[in-house]
Amino acid sequence: MIGLRHTAPIDITHQAQQLGIALWDTIPEGATHILQWNTDRLELLSIHDKAIVCVDFVKGAAAHRRQFGGGRGQPVAKAIGIKGEYIPRILDATAGLGGDAYVLASLGCSMTLIERTPIAYLLLSDGLKRAAADGQTAEIAARMTLHFGDGRAWLTERAQGLGPLAAQEFDVVYLDPMFPEPGKRAKSKKSMAAFQTLIGGDEDADALLAPARLIAKKRIIVKRPRLAPLMAGARPDFVFDGESTRFDGYLPTGGIQKENN
Ligand SMILES: C[S@@+](CC[C@H](N)C(=O)[O-])C[C@H]1O[C@@H](n2cnc3c(N)ncnc32)[C@H](O)[C@@H]1O
Secondary structure, three states: OEEEEOOOOHHHHHHHHHOOOEEEOOOOOOOOEEEEEEOOEEEEEEOOOOOEEOOOOOOHHHHHHHHHOOHHHOHHHHHHOOEOOEOOEEEEOOOOOOHHHHHHHHOOOEEEEEEOOHHHHHHHHHHHHHHHOOOOOHHHHOOEEEEEOOHHHHHHHHHOOOOOOOOOOEEEEEEOOOOOOHHHOOOOOHHHHHHHHHHOOOOOHHHHHHHHHHHEEEEEEEEEEOOOOOHHHOOOOEEEEOOOEEEEEEOOOOOOOOOOO
């Protein structure tokens, strides 16, 4: 059971209410997680092990990665196919806490993000607001647009030329759903493991691939734990292997443009 502590700023409280998140003055019995405002940020506290998750693109790991992260040489950038003047427009249909999207936006990609879990959406939108207000990260945050919704529905509508993304073109669709079996997920910190448990496995993830292949102009990239089975059992057209992660690449079936990156 999860709720927002009633001390958060009014805009966040309002957003949380619209997303159906409970508002708590006192923490009820049986609560497992609390969303709470801490000085200048929204964070998720796991009551059981006190692990905290928040999205911070300005300091800490994100700042380090911005400075020393390996630029276009890092596996996610290679998989996406950033090369020379070509900087793709990307639809990330499983945004999560926006880590991958931020890396790609910091390499110049324009990122449209969709997240369906209210908690992840709230944490990410709070992180993006702080990034937009900081001189070091404002330009990167300006390349990231977050929407609340179901990626499959948005992709399907877009494939029919309908919905909120009807007027947008995407070179790449990026998919990184939560892998259902915890034992096979990539290793993560205690705080992230608590977050993953809260979100659960995305059992319906296979359904994202077909509509993604209809709308991407160049490629679809699916991030998986290295030994995980293929999404929807579909054999990729190319693969980038990392240490614990694999990026499976698929070509579009929309028949609009051929792969050339
Ligand atoms: C493994 S996380 C993504 C992590 C992200 N790539 C990052 O770097 O932070 C998977 C996220 O995808 C979201 N998700 C899964 N299926 C989705 C769907 N059909 N529509 C929108 N979001 C979805 C889950 O709620 C979860 O937050």
